[in-house]
Amino acid sequence: MKPLTGAPSPAPLLEARAITVRFGGLQAVGDLDMAIGRNAIHGLIGPNGAGKTTVLNVLTGFVRPTEGELVFDGAEIGGLGVNGFARRGLARTFQNIRLFGAMTVLESVLVGAHQRFSANALSLVFGRRAARAAEAAMIARAYELLAFVGLGAEVADRVATTLSYGHQRRVEIARALISSPKLLLLDEPLAGMNAVEKAEIADLVRQVRAQGIAVLLIEHDMQVVRRLCDHLTVLEYGRKLADGPPEQVLADPAVQAAYLGRAR
Amino acid sequence: MDYLGQLLANGLVLGAIYALAAVAFTLVYGVVRLVNFAFGELFMLGAFLTASLMLPEVRLLGAIVPMPGFSLPVAAAGAIALTAALGVLVDRIAYRPLRNAPRLAPLITSIAVSVVLQSLAQTVWGAEELRFPEFHLATLPPVVLFDSIYLSVMDLVVMATALAAMLGLSAFIARSSLGRAMRASAEDQMAATLVGIPVNRVVAAAFAIGSGFAALAGLLYAQTYGFAHSSMGFLPGLKALTAAVLGGIGSIPGAALGGLILGLVEALGSGYLPNGTAWKDAISFVLLVGLLYLRPQGLLGKPELNSAGRGSLLGGASEFGAGWLRAAFGKLDGGLARAASAGTPAALGLLALALVVGALLPSDYWLRILTLVVIYGMLASGLNVIVGFAGLLDLGFVAFWAVGAYLTSILFVLVLKDQFGVEPATIWWLLYLNLPLAGLLAAGFAVMLGTPTLRLRGDYLAIMTLGFGEIVRVVAINWMDLTNGPMGIRGIPAPNLFGIALGSPRAQFFFALALAVVVVFAIARLVRSYVGRAWVAIREDEEAAEAMGVPTARYKLYAYAASGFVGGFVGVFYAHTQQYISPLNFSLFENILLLMLVVLGGLGTFIGPFVGALIWIVFLQLALDLPFVQAYPETRFALLGIVLIVLMVFRPQGLAASARVALTMPGARPANAKEAA
Numbered sequence: 010m011k012p013l014t015g016a017p018s019p020a021p022l023l024e025a026r027a028i029t030v031r032f033g034g035l036q037a038v039g040d041l042d043m044a045i046g047r048n049a050i051h052g053l054i055g056p057n058g059a060g061k062t063t064v065l066n067v068l069t070g071f072v073r074p075t076e077g078e079l080v081f082d083g084a085e086i087g088g089l090g091v092n093g094f095a096r097r098g099l100a101r102t103f104q105n106i107r108l109f110g111a112m113t114v115l116e117s118v119l120v121g122a123h124q125r126f127s128a129n130a131l132s133l134v135f136g137r138r139a140a141r142a143a144e145a146a147m148i149a150r151a152y153e154l155l156a157f158v159g160l161g162a163e164v165a166d167r168v169a170t171t172l173s174y175g176h177q178r179r180v181e182i183a184r185a186l187i188s189s190p191k192l193l194l195l196d197e198p199l200a201g202m203n204a205v206e207k208a209e210i211a212d213l214v215r216q217v218r219a220q221g222i223a224v225l226l227i228e229h230d231m232q233v234v235r236r237l238c239d240h241l242t243v244l245e246y247g248r249k250l251a252d253g254p255p256e257q258v259l260a261d262p263a264v265q266a267a268y269l270g271r272a273r
Numbered sequence: 274m275d276y277l278g279q280l281l282a283n284g285l286v287l288g289a290i291y292a293l294a295a296v297a298f299t300l301v302y303g304v305v306r307l308v309n310f311a312f313g314e315l316f317m318l319g320a321f322l323t324a325s326l327m328l329p330e331v332r333l334l335g336a337i338v339p340m341p342g343f344s345l346p347v348a349a350a351g352a353i354a355l356t357a358a359l360g361v362l363v364d365r366i367a368y369r370p371l372r373n374a375p376r377l378a379p380l381i382t383s384i385a386v387s388v389v390l391q392s393l394a395q396t397v398w399g400a401e402e403l404r405f406p407e408f409h410l411a412t413l414p415p416v417v418l419f420d421s422i423y424l425s426v427m428d429l430v431v432m433a434t435a436l437a438a439m440l441g442l443s444a445f446i447a448r449s450s451l452g453r454a455m456r457a458s459a460e461d462q463m464a465a466t467l468v469g470i471p472v473n474r475v476v477a478a479a480f481a482i483g484s485g486f487a488a489l490a491g492l493l494y495a496q497t498y499g500f501a502h503s504s505m506g507f508l509p510g511l512k513a514l515t516a517a518v519l520g521g522i523g524s525i526p527g528a529a530l531g532g533l534i535l536g537l538v539e540a541l542g543s544g545y546l547p548n549g550t551a552w553k554d555a556i557s558f559v560l561l562v563g564l565l566y567l568r569p570q571g572l573l574g575k576p577e578l579n580s581a582g583r584g585s586l587l588g589g590a591s592e593f594g595a596g597w598l599r600a601a602f603g604k605l606d607g608g609l610a611r612a613a614s615a616g617t618p619a620a621l622g623l624l625a626l627a628l629v630v631g632a633l634l635p636s637d638y639w640l641r642i643l644t645l646v647v648i649y650g651m652l653a654s655g656l657n658v659i660v661g662f663a664g665l666l667d668l669g670f671v672a673f674w675a676v677g678a679y680l681t682s683i684l685f686v687l688v689l690k691d692q693f694g695v696e697p698a699t700i701w702w703l704l705y706l707n708l709p710l711a712g713l714l715a716a717g718f719a720v721m722l723g724t725p726t727l728r729l730r731g732d733y734l735a736i737m738t739l740g741f742g743e744i745v746r747v748v749a750i751n752w753m754d755l756t757n758g759p760m761g762i763r764g765i766p767a768p769n770l771f772g773i774a775l776g777s778p779r780a781q782f783f784f785a786l787a788l789a790v791v792v793v794f795a796i797a798r799l800v801r802s803y804v805g806r807a808w809v810a811i812r813e814d815e816e817a818a819e820a821m822g823v824p825t826a827r828y829k830l831y832a833y834a835a836s837g838f839v840g841g842f843v844g845v846f847y848a849h850t851q852q853y854i855s856p857l858n859f860s861l862f863e864n865i866l867l868l869m870l871v872v873l874g875g876l877g878t879f880i881g882p883f884v885g886a887l888i889w890i891v892f893l894q895l896a897l898d899l900p901f902v903q904a905y906p907e908t909r910f911a912l913l914g915i916v917l918i919v920l921m922v923f924r925p926q927g928l929a930a931s932a933r934v935a936l937t938m939p940g941a942r943p944a945n946a947k948e949a950a
Contacts, residue, residue, distance in 0.1 A: 123807055
């Protein structure tokens with residue numbers, strides 16, 4: 010079989026097909042189709058309780074969908090465990106920041122690089138050169154990423170959970186990036202930030218994309234979404250309400266009704 | 274049929290007693306989420322108090338004390354009331370300050386309370402059995418069912434009492450306002466407080482009722498078997514806990530069901546299995562382990578009970594008011610923490626000090642004690658891998674230790690010497706082969722035991738590993754051909770190097786030190802790498818670790834394996850220094866002791882386990898010089914328990930809680946980055 014040539018657009022990076030999630034009798038997500046393009050900044054928006062975080066949990070393996078399939082980078086990944094999703098190149102942050110207590114910033118970020126280490130127990134115990142080199146390389150990479158997310162090297166040895174809220178968010182992003190993911194999923198990265206910080210994080214997201222990493226973003230601030238994203242999916246009551254470029258989607262009366270309430 | 278019928282009848286009587294004690298565990302767990310190990314001891318006290326109140330006179334602390342000589346019902350009521358009051362007192366002193374403390378603290382405290390009560394009982398009533406006085410109903414002829422099943426009148430009384438107590442309690446919880454408050458507190462303590470329920474009083478009531486039930490179960494048990502003994506509460510306590518978990522902890526009908534099932538299975542098992550009476554304790558624990566594997570929430574329980582909050586086992590603080598004691602602990606913490614996290618120079622300094630002491634100490638006696646300190650320090654280091662770094666509470670660690678000790682003893686004594694007549698001195702090198710071999714065997718064993726526990730968390734994990742530990746001990750006692758049973762194995766040769774016997778206490782101390790260097794070095798290398806970071810990440814937030822690509826199940830097994838390896842490794846040396854081992858060396862108490870050493874010295878540090886071992890073992894020896902302790906040696910353990918309770922209440926995060934170790938390889942940082950503190 011020859012690959013199709015001259016296809017209208019390259020296959021999307023992540024494709025969710027007919028995803029349905031039921032918790033007991035409650036349907037949180039219904040029959041959702043969604044495609045995240047390579048090198049896209051894809052926004053997932055919708056009113057509170059629309060099922061955005063559930064979708065993100067499905068896309069990262071935290072929630073196994075009741076029905077439907079997930080294809081990432083050409084392979085079905087629905088049956089993998091959470092760490093399998095991470096290993097395939099999906100990295101995430103959490104709505105409520107989940108850094109590891111009692112770990113320094115550097116150590117927390119290095120946990121994100123877990124899959125890049127391969128030394129066995131004996132070479133660790135005997136301190137083989139390869140094991141040391143891998144550790145040194147990852148530590149150097151962690152410092153680079155801390156600088157990339159806008160943190161100085163001086164925070165590296167502080168316990169991560171003692172940092173300010175905004176800095177903790179950045180550590181979380183660095184922790185996700187060090188695994189060299191293909192897709193970064195951010196759950197409300199701008200929540201609780203002031204305008205300056207929001208602009209900085211939005212800028213950071215653009216830089217991430219510039220490195221060839223696609224981004225899925227849950228966000229409530231429509232100004233930011235409009236400027237940052239190049240594709241939007243709108244959820245309401247767990248179903249897809251609209252999908253497309255931001256200007257088109259945000260102008261959709263159905264989307265406006267969902268956010269502002271329907272005209273009587 | 275007759276035989277079966279008799280077994281069923283016996284099983285029902287035993288089951289009724291287990292069910293009563295299981296209610297105690299379930300009621301308190303339901304309200305405060307605490308596995309109160311001390312109920313086993315309240316069970317024992319119920320028996321002692323009833324027996325004492327029934328007798329005309331009792332020997333207490335060696336002196337004859339006149340007693341009222343009540344009849345059984347009056348004595349039982351008095352004993353139940355006293356035990357209930359004691360239960361409330363224990364809650365007030367030891368548990369209430371820890372309501373919001375990290376989850377390991379109340380568990381350890383309850384174990385400490387257990388130790389205190391048991392050693393006090395042994396001090397007061399002595400180490401011998403107290404014959405349980407006969408009640409006049411017991412002299413009546415037995416009731417005969419179907420011509421062949423004999424039930425004594427007292428058996429019927431036991432069952433009727435249990436049934437009445439259970440029904441009464443169910444009605445109380447369903448109908449009374451205190452019962453409603455209890456159910457509300459069980460659902461959501463915070464919400465219950467907010468709507469004005471005096472939660473502390475409700476918890477006290479749960480402890481009072483639970484302790485009363487434990488006492489009732491204990492006195493019925495003692496009445497049935499005709500004696501009371503200070504250690505009688507241990508196994509029935511574990512069985513009752515098993516029954517509570519079996520039925521679904523938190524559920525009272527579940528406790529009744531679990532108790533009956535356990536009683537029946539034990540009776541049938543001991544009746545039908547070959548050599549069943551010897552194995553009946555293993556039967557209960559196999560049942561427990563199997564059930565936790567297949568249905569962790571128990572038969573009637575809710576699944577969410579198998580969950581524990583995220584975060585460190587000992588992170589967070591006591592809500593106990595500030596005081597000089599707390600400040601003092603804080604100072605001590607500062608010092609210990611500095612020592613524990615100072616890294617390589619401190620470790621080398623400590624080693625140098627140990628070498629100097631080992632070379633100059635003139636007393637063989639103290640050298641032996643210090644060797645024990647090093648052995649316990651190494652074992653605690655092994656346990657620390659799984660508890661301190663990976664955050665998995667393991668109460669079955671002694672099993673790995675036993676595997677190592679038995680492997681080398683069986684090979685040297687039972688196989689080579691007894692079967693082939695090989696002189697141990699001629700195969701001295703086998704010891705050095707056995708060290709890693711036993712480590713690997715125990716690691717494999719640990720992975721085998723760890724696999725079914727992967728889905729369990731918190732208290733359930735502790736209970737399941739405890740079950741495993743007990744199974745191993747029962748096997749060691751009963752598998753005569755392999756282990757020589759309770760007689761143990763004698764004549765294990767002292768370590769030997771190129772034909773030079775290292776039998777002297779000084780040589781053994783240095784040998785132990787050498788092994789300790791290996792153990793600490795290997796653990797430190799593993800912890801200061803991506804493996805250790807994965808462990809700590811699992812401890813702090815398992816889901817987030819998984820999302821970062823850490824295969825958490827596999828890394829938990831690695832932690833079991835590493836901890837098992839150390840256990841087996843040290844076990845080999847232990848057997849050769851003691852030259853005699855028996856199943857008694859590997860009891861649950863030893864496991865608890867190791868856990869205490871780790872907590873005492875600082876969870877998740879490298880030196881902490883040794884500091885803990887030094888404090889405890891030296892304390893034990895010094896306590897022996899006190900005249901009071903010489904008169905009542907058991908009070909040493911009570912003292913340890915009290916020290917631990919005080920420590921937990923004022924400093925639940927452990928003595929060296931602020932100590933932490935770096936989780937990156939030393940020297941692997943880029944030159945421009947600042948060196949870690």
